[in-house]
Amino acid sequence: MDVFYLPAGILIFTITIVDIIKTTLSTKGGGVITKRTSKAVWKLFFSLSGKEGKSSFLEYAGTAVLVVVLLVWIIGLWSSLFLLLLSDGDSIISSTTRESATALEKLYYAGFTLSTLGVGDFVASSSSWRILTSSMAFAGLVFITTSITYFLPVLSAVNLQSKLSLYISSMGGTPQEMVAKGWNGENFSSFFDCVPNMCQMLIKHTLNHHSYPVIHYFHNKEPKQAIIVQVVVLEEVYYLLRQVVSTEVILDEVKMTMLRTALDTYFSLVKENFIKEESSHKSPPAPELAPLLHSGIPVKQEASINQGNSQQQPDSRNILTALLGSDGWTWQEVYPTKDIIG
Template identity: 60%
Template sequence: MNTLYLILGLLLFIVTVMDLIKTTFSSNGGGMITNTVSKAVWKIFFALAGKDGKSSALSYTGPAVLISILLVWIIGLWGALFLLLLSDKDSIVNSSTLVIASPLEKLYYAGFTLSTLGVGDYIATTNAWRIITSLAAFSGLAFITASITYFVPVLSAVGLQSKLSLYISSMGKTPQLILVNSWDGKDFSSFFDTTSDLCQMLMQHTMNHHSYPVIHYFHNNQVKLAIAPAIVLLDEAYHLLELAGAKDELKMEMLQITLKTYKETMKESFLKNTKAHREAPTPDLAQLHKAGIPVKDTDQVKQVFEQELHEHRQLLTSLLEKDGWSWKEVYDPSY
């Protein structure tokens, strides 16, 4: 009995299964292996795309991440059983000749056992190895099925993410346009009529992000369907509404809390130790003044956005840059 192979096999099995269970059955995000693989795949695609959010290459990142995670889990389970079989040179024999299986044949046996093919050209030699083979077959069936089933809620969450992005961008291509489009000459009642639905979708998206952080890597290269510019667009509109004296305190409070919760989730998961490379622009108020919206004067707005909200907007800048976007997608209606 080779103790080293036995210990390595058990450790690999435990680590793989713990990661799989935490990712697929927990509501607290992915496991360590899942998160590491996801970030590595994203970095590769992001570099190949030249860090450009409009690159079509980034559209394949999400599926590539899911496939990579599944492959890592399969390889982990397969490798674990293979190492266990290697720990005993007499563990497996050819069913016809009873010749002891070679390492390559044991690798083959481990693969068809986990996939529950049950070919039968190689068999376990003792009751202990027969039980281990049965347990491995059940593990393969259960865990690989669970990992594939995990894709369903992930893809559903990605659909909600695109829906939320389109919902926000359809309200106005810039924060100023959101205010102008919802201004009726007296207040912003048309904006607040949509706030409940908007907050509900944003809260659901935040919870999905917490449960399935892998959705962060599902990138849409169309600005109107991209989540990062949409969230920044809504956040900037919220602060302009504050400066314009929006009176619906309840809806403003709801919007503030949902936006804050989302940003905290992103900061904890994807924006740790990140620094913005550019400064956020100060909103131009000409469009608001032309529409008769009673926003505060330019100097006050400049003070709020450049000083009071400076750190907050640095986080928004990082959110955009980490996804390949910039403030142009937020304040330039031509994008």
């Protein structure tokens, strides 16, 4: 018995199974292998696309991540059984000649055992190896099936992500437009009527994001359907309402708190898992206020706006540039050039 193959096979099998269980059956996010594999695939697609959010190539990144993760799991299970069989030169024998199987034949045997497609040309040589074969066949059936069914909730979460993006973008093409459309001449009641439903979807998306981190890599080349762009737009709407609109206008504080909580929860998640700390210190541009003034919305004096901006906690706005850049976007998708103070 080879002293190297046995512990190596056990170790690879354990790591693979733990990663599958944590990724597919836990709400704590993906396992270490899944996270690292997902980031590596995304970085490859991101680099090949020129880090351009409008690249059609990036739309295949999410699907590629799922396929590669599944392949990594299959390879992990396959290689672990292969190493276990290699630990004993006589573990597998030919069913006709009774001769010991070669390394390539054991690789073949390990593959058809995990896929439960054995044809009987090779068999285990003893009761202990038969038990191991049966156990691995059962493990392959359970965990590979579980891995494939994992795709269903992931795709459902991606659909919610798209739905939320379209919901936000349907309220206005820019933050100023959303604020202007929500103004009825006295308050923003029409905007706040949409806040509960929007917050509910955003919180659910954040929870999905935590349970299925791979959805972060499902990209849409259209800014109106890109979740990161639209969440940043929503954050800027909150900024305009809180820091730019005059204090004479009464805001619905309950719904403002709901919106702030939903946004903070989302930003906390992406900052912790998907944004490099050192790239999160750039401040977003100052929005042009003319569209608000044109709609008759009272705004604060410029000095008051600047003071409010300087006192604002950085966690909600200073990561926005890095968040947009991590998905290939710029502030141009949030504010057209004409809507930014130069």
